[in-house]
Structures are given as structure tokens and as C-alpha cells.
Amino acid sequence: MITLTTDFGLTEHYVGAMKGVIYSINPAVQVAEITNAIQSFDVLDGALAIAQAYSYFPKDTVHLVVVDPGVGGTRRPIVASVGQYFFVAPDNGVLSLVYEREERVTVRHITSEYYFRQPVSNTFHGRDVFAPVAAYLSKGVDSSKFGEEITDYVRFAAPKPKATATNTWKGIVLKADKFGNLMTNISAKDIPQIFDGSSNAFKLTVGKAEVTRLLSNYAEGAPGELFAILGSSGFLEISTNKGSASRIAGADKGSEVAVSVAEGPARGD
Amino acid sequence: MITLTTDFGLTEHYVGAMKGVIYSINPAVQVAEITNAIQSFDVLDGALAIAQAYSYFPKDTVHLVVVDPGVGGTRRPIVASVGQYFFVAPDNGVLSLVYEREERVTVRHITSEYYFRQPVSNTFHGRDVFAPVAAYLSKGVDSSKFGEEITDYVRFAAPKPKATATNTWKGIVLKADKFGNLMTNISAKDIPQIFDGSSNAFKLTVGKAEVTRLLSNYAEGAPGELFAILGSSGFLEISTNKGSASRIAGADKGSEVAVSVAEGPARGD
Amino acid sequence: MITLTTDFGLTEHYVGAMKGVIYSINPAVQVAEITNAIQSFDVLDGALAIAQAYSYFPKDTVHLVVVDPGVGGTRRPIVASVGQYFFVAPDNGVLSLVYEREERVTVRHITSEYYFRQPVSNTFHGRDVFAPVAAYLSKGVDSSKFGEEITDYVRFAAPKPKATATNTWKGIVLKADKFGNLMTNISAKDIPQIFDGSSNAFKLTVGKAEVTRLLSNYAEGAPGELFAILGSSGFLEISTNKGSASRIAGADKGSEVAVSVAEGPARGD
Numbered sequence: 001m002i003t004l005t006t007d008f009g010l011t012e013h014y015v016g017a018m019k020g021v022i023y024s025i026n027p028a029v030q031v032a033e034i035t036n037a038i039q040s041f042d043v044l045d046g047a048l049a050i051a052q053a054y055s056y057f058p059k060d061t062v063h064l065v066v067v068d069p070g071v072g073g074t075r076r077p078i079v080a081s082v083g084q085y086f087f088v089a090p091d092n093g094v095l096s097l098v099y100e101r102e103e104r105v106t107v108r109h110i111t112s113e114y115y116f117r118q119p120v121s122n123t124f125h126g127r128d129v130f131a132p133v134a135a136y137l138s139k140g141v142d143s144s145k146f147g148e149e150i151t152d153y154v155r156f157a158a159p160k161p162k163a164t165a166t167n168t169w170k171g172i173v174l175k176a177d178k179f180g181n182l183m184t185n186i187s188a189k190d191i192p193q194i195f196d197g198s199s200n201a202f203k204l205t206v207g208k209a210e211v212t213r214l215l216s217n218y219a220e221g222a223p224g225e226l227f228a229i230l231g232s233s234g235f236l237e238i239s240t241n242k243g244s245a246s247r248i249a250g251a252d253k254g255s256e257v258a259v260s261v262a263e264g265p266a267r268g269d
Numbered sequence: 270m271i272t273l274t275t276d277f278g279l280t281e282h283y284v285g286a287m288k289g290v291i292y293s294i295n296p297a298v299q300v301a302e303i304t305n306a307i308q309s310f311d312v313l314d315g316a317l318a319i320a321q322a323y324s325y326f327p328k329d330t331v332h333l334v335v336v337d338p339g340v341g342g343t344r345r346p347i348v349a350s351v352g353q354y355f356f357v358a359p360d361n362g363v364l365s366l367v368y369e370r371e372e373r374v375t376v377r378h379i380t381s382e383y384y385f386r387q388p389v390s391n392t393f394h395g396r397d398v399f400a401p402v403a404a405y406l407s408k409g410v411d412s413s414k415f416g417e418e419i420t421d422y423v424r425f426a427a428p429k430p431k432a433t434a435t436n437t438w439k440g441i442v443l444k445a446d447k448f449g450n451l452m453t454n455i456s457a458k459d460i461p462q463i464f465d466g467s468s469n470a471f472k473l474t475v476g477k478a479e480v481t482r483l484l485s486n487y488a489e490g491a492p493g494e495l496f497a498i499l500g501s502s503g504f505l506e507i508s509t510n511k512g513s514a515s516r517i518a519g520a521d522k523g524s525e526v527a528v529s530v531a532e533g534p535a536r537g538d
Numbered sequence: 539m540i541t542l543t544t545d546f547g548l549t550e551h552y553v554g555a556m557k558g559v560i561y562s563i564n565p566a567v568q569v570a571e572i573t574n575a576i577q578s579f580d581v582l583d584g585a586l587a588i589a590q591a592y593s594y595f596p597k598d599t600v601h602l603v604v605v606d607p608g609v610g611g612t613r614r615p616i617v618a619s620v621g622q623y624f625f626v627a628p629d630n631g632v633l634s635l636v637y638e639r640e641e642r643v644t645v646r647h648i649t650s651e652y653y654f655r656q657p658v659s660n661t662f663h664g665r666d667v668f669a670p671v672a673a674y675l676s677k678g679v680d681s682s683k684f685g686e687e688i689t690d691y692v693r694f695a696a697p698k699p700k701a702t703a704t705n706t707w708k709g710i711v712l713k714a715d716k717f718g719n720l721m722t723n724i725s726a727k728d729i730p731q732i733f734d735g736s737s738n739a740f741k742l743t744v745g746k747a748e749v750t751r752l753l754s755n756y757a758e759g760a761p762g763e764l765f766a767i768l769g770s771s772g773f774l775e776i777s778t779n780k781g782s783a784s785r786i787a788g789a790d791k792g793s794e795v796a797v798s799v800a801e802g803p804a805r806g807d
Contacts, residue, residue: 232397
């Protein structure tokens, strides 16, 4: 099985050409699209999408991840064995959040042109390099055949929330999803006081909105109310019941999130 | 075979995560997307899409329908045997228009957590409840294993056109499609006089437009002309030749449609 | 294997209904979407997409191409054997750019209603005519069964760049892709002087922009710079590094492209 995560969009032939190359090499493979609507050139957006989806697939799935603004330049194509999965991608950090979640990571620089589609264009390695390598991997070609192991592969740290003073933090909105939910970079581990009920109260500001309630599901929200909720990927989200929190708060990807947690009286009083 | 009809959109990992869960349980299944671009939280929009697509699939297809604004709250997850098909969905009426078309309907409340992905999040039952149940169904697990039959499942009536006086009716636009065709809730049975040529004339108003011609195909329309046509789902549509009727009429989903049919002279005179 | 290239969009049940019809006839077939987001009614847009994707698929793939503004009218449905592939489409020129690339072309007018879904609607031959014919083809039904060969099938010439004076040409933008790259109709054969380094310089104007550099990959471009590049489909494109050339140039599909090539000094002087 091969999955696709790209920024090639839905309106052109690009994804179709990649599928054709894959099926021509391995007609028996299943191809499952995760999304081809990653924001153009946005490596972090691609990194978030694949990190939140890869682990649900069967062992040995080949995840093809092509968000590749540096195509044709000096960035390396890589094949990575990470946990139970294979990844084929440009070495630009798009796998960073996957590396972060797994202990076993082996990355190889793809150099064996034998597996490429010829001639290799300078603008579409998705078709000419990444798709054929993924297809051969799915046929059982050993990953060592594609090139030598490297250890200096590119990885960036996901942006983490920062403590700005006692009981106050600053985070950011990583993504506004299709519903308008604002996914922050704050996980339950980062500020456990919000999630475990151990403190009196918290206050979160994002855009022009202030949020003071943590709910456990959307339906508990009053109409138009913004609330915090633990999202399905383990991050704090700002949401609203049947509406767009992004629109209500006037906040979007990149917006700053400030959190403060009350301390004291309630605990032991 | 499993189909997907959801409002999860095309830009996030949500649909990918559901596919991963499905393939992990049943690697041999075919997954076919009907659409993942149902309007957010819009149960009627989902009901229309699945009702217009399900019956073309092979017998025993499992239709997974997740438009689920009440996720994590009190609404029940259900598995329904309807006609020759299985449906897995939240019990919020999203299957209403399917129930309406079939005689044999058996609905069960999914309670057997054995088949869920653990832990079950409060915000993404598509991944944790509906996808695994659909996958097990597609592997041949009997629907009775998932829970007890219920008879008080939620169903709403599709909005029907109403006679407002002799030979006049009011209906609504159920949907403007990608081309701008305005699909109304008026079927050939509702106002047969429009379709069978038995009356002199009809007049239909929608938005700022007045329509007086019924055509049998788009190509007969003059440039810029709005006309009525019997759509492929059996409903009256207002369309134009190679253009957007929605834009020309200034009408969209929810717009009112008034119809009057002339009586008299032509008939028997 | 069957591929889909249509203008039916992603938000309705149309593509789902077609898939259902296909799988009902041939449950074992693989269905791969090239794109269902061709611009509504835009036969040239469809012609470009299929021409750039079809040849990557395995031999004997059935390419189903439905951009069909004349549905229900007098245009014929056709099945074409072109090169190593089958195509099922309306006879409106949508296969023109495929015919152009292949030597072996046999086109048949589909008339055998035995293979249609009944009743045949006047507005959705994708579901009732094209999908079932494609499915039967994929099951091995001989193309001669669907109807008689015709030679007067519709084909249009792709718009070609024109020499307007010595060393000057006029072309057009065929398409702005999702990234904002402007794909022109100028191939390396049309103005080899741009690509082979044999002349001193060229100047290209499109929208409000002037382009004088040919780069071999995106990453070489300075921030905000527009440059020319040989695209992955063999056409000259105007691009920018990690941005939208369309937005920067204020140009889009249909925009005129003027090119002049300097002559003289450098060559033999």
C-alpha cells in the first residue's frame, strides 16, 4: 500500500501522473490519498498532515510525501524507515514530526538512478523520482538498494509553547481545519493544569477572543461560544459548536495563543 | 467495498486517518470516496449526497457516512441494513433520504466497544468508531454483533413542495451544484403537469429569475437562458447552457421556488 | 484499470455515482482519479489534463474523460483506441491533444445501448453511458462491440505560438496551475533559441511582467523574481521560487505571451 500526501492540488494532472507511474511499476498496489491539498510550498503543513495520519495505516505502508519547493535544486531525495513504515520524500524536514514520534529511524539518500523515470525533469520529481521509488519499495525492493544511509538529514523541531512567566505560556495556532477549529501547538503534557482539573481556572486568548472553558465535546458548547477542547491528535484546540472558531476569533494559522492558569485558593482551600 | 461520504474536507489528514484504520483492519477492501466535501455540519447536504449515490454500488457495499456535528455527545452511532446495503453513520438523520427510498430497514445502535479503536476520542468518531465498524462489516462480521436493534432512530422528512393554491406550489432549492444548476425539491410526481405536456404553460420563479420553458437537454438552451430540466436524480432543476443558473438567477441553496401552472384552454378546447 | 478525468467536481455525488456503476459491472477493477476538478464546461482544460497524464498509466488502461457540455444533445459518445490505451469520452474534441501525440488512432461511435444503464438520463451520460462502457471495456469486451468506426471525429488543434516577425512570437498561457505557474503553449521545438543557449538573450512579456532569464530549477530564482523554465510537460512556463507567478504577473489562463529573441553579435561575431 502507498499513501499520497502532496501539495499538487486537485485541479491538475500532477497527482494522476504520479498514480500512473506507480501503477505502471506495481499494478497490484493500493494507492490511498491522505491529502493532495497541502498548502503550496508549506513544508510544515505537510509535516503536520503526515504526522497525524501515518500511524493508522498497516505495517509496511509506503508513505509518499511530496511538498518540495526545492525540487531540482540541491535538496536530497530520501527514503526513510521509521517505526513500522517507509517514507519517500524530499529531505527538507517534511518528515520532522514523524521522526519525533518514533524511535527507530533510518534515512537513506536516494541516489540509484536505476529506479528513476527517465528523463528526470527538474520540476516534477514527484513523478520522476519519488513515485517510482515508492512503487519499487511497495514491490519489496530493499530500501538499501536506493542509496547510502545518512545521518545529517534535515529535521526541524515542531514549534513548542513557551512559558513566559509563572503559570503563563505562549503558543501558536498550527492550523485552522476545514471546520474552523484552531489546532494549537499545546499538548496535554505542556500545560497539564488545563486538562486535569487541578487548578481553578485558565484563560486563553487567541485573536480577539478569550476562552475560559474546557469542554469534552463540541455539543456541550453554547451557540457561538468559543471553548477549548482536547483534539483528536492530542493538541488543545479552540472550537465552537457547529461553527467556525477561526471566523469568530479572527484567528488563523500562525496566530498567537496566550494561556494563563490560576493558582492557589481552590487547591487545598 | 466501503464508500466514504463525509464533511471532513480535502485539506486535512482526517480522511487519510479513516482510510488507514479501515485498511489496517481489512487490507483487501476497496475504498471509494463519494465525497468528503459535504458542507460542514450540514446533515441535509450529506443526506442528499448519499441518497443520490448509494444505489449504484454493488450489493453489500458498506456506506460510511460521517456528517457528525454531535460527535462525542448523546447521539448514537448506528449500523443500518437498508435494501441491499449497509450504512454506518451517526443517528442524526443523515440516512433519512435513504430510509425513504427502501422498504427493508433495520437499524442497530452500535454499542460493542470491542470493535472501536481505543482510546475513543470525543471529537473524531469517524476514525475511532465508524471506520473500524465499517471495516469489520466489510470483513463479514454480522451486523447483529455491533448492538441491539432500535426503532426510534432519527429520520426527518425531506422538505416537500407545498400546494399554495390551485395550480400553484412553493418549493425550495435543495442544492446548487458545482456547475450552478439549481436542484429543487420538486419531483415529476409532485407537479406532473410540468413534465407531461398536459397543460399549456408553467411559470417558475426563483431568485430574480422567471423560467417558462422545460427543455430535455442543456444544449437546447439559448445563451444565457434559464430553463427547467428534469435532473438525473429525478428532481426539477433550473439550469442554463454552459453557465451557472445560480449566478444568473441570484439564487442558491435554500432559495424559494414558486411554480404556477396554467389551466384551461389548451386542454380539450 | 480505469481513470477518471471530469468536471463533475468534488462536492456532489456525481463522481460517486459513476464509481458505483463501474464497480457494479466490474468489481475487480482499480479506479484512479486523475482529476474531477476540470473547469466546468471547459473542453480544452480537460484535453490538457488527460493529455499530460494518460501515458504514465499501464498499457490497456481505460481513460474515462467526461467534460460534456453538450450532454443529451447531438454530440456522439465515442470509444477510442489510441496508442496503448482506451478512451471513453464525448466526441467534442476533449481527446484532441491525445490524438495529436499518437500514431494509432481508432475511434468508434458508441451506439450499442445494450451496454448503457437504463433509463439513460439526458443530463448525466457520465453515469448512464460513459461509466458502463468503460467498465465493460475494462472487463475485456472488445471495443468493436460498442459501435462502428468513424473517421470524422471532432478534433481541434492545440493553440500554437505564431511568429509575428523575425525572432518574435506570440503565444498564450494555457493554464495557471495550483502553484501559480503559468504554462504557455510554447514548446522547446517552437523557439529552440530560448532553450539551447544559441542566442544572446530573450525577452518575454506576460501580463505586466517581463522575463529575461531561463532557469533550470525553481530554487535558482531570487525571491519574487519571475523566470522562464522548461516545465515537466515540455512547455515553457513562467514561474517564481515559492510563490505565484500568476499573481506577480497579473496573468492567467488565456493571457498573451510575447517573446523576442536577440540575434546577432554573439553568434559568430
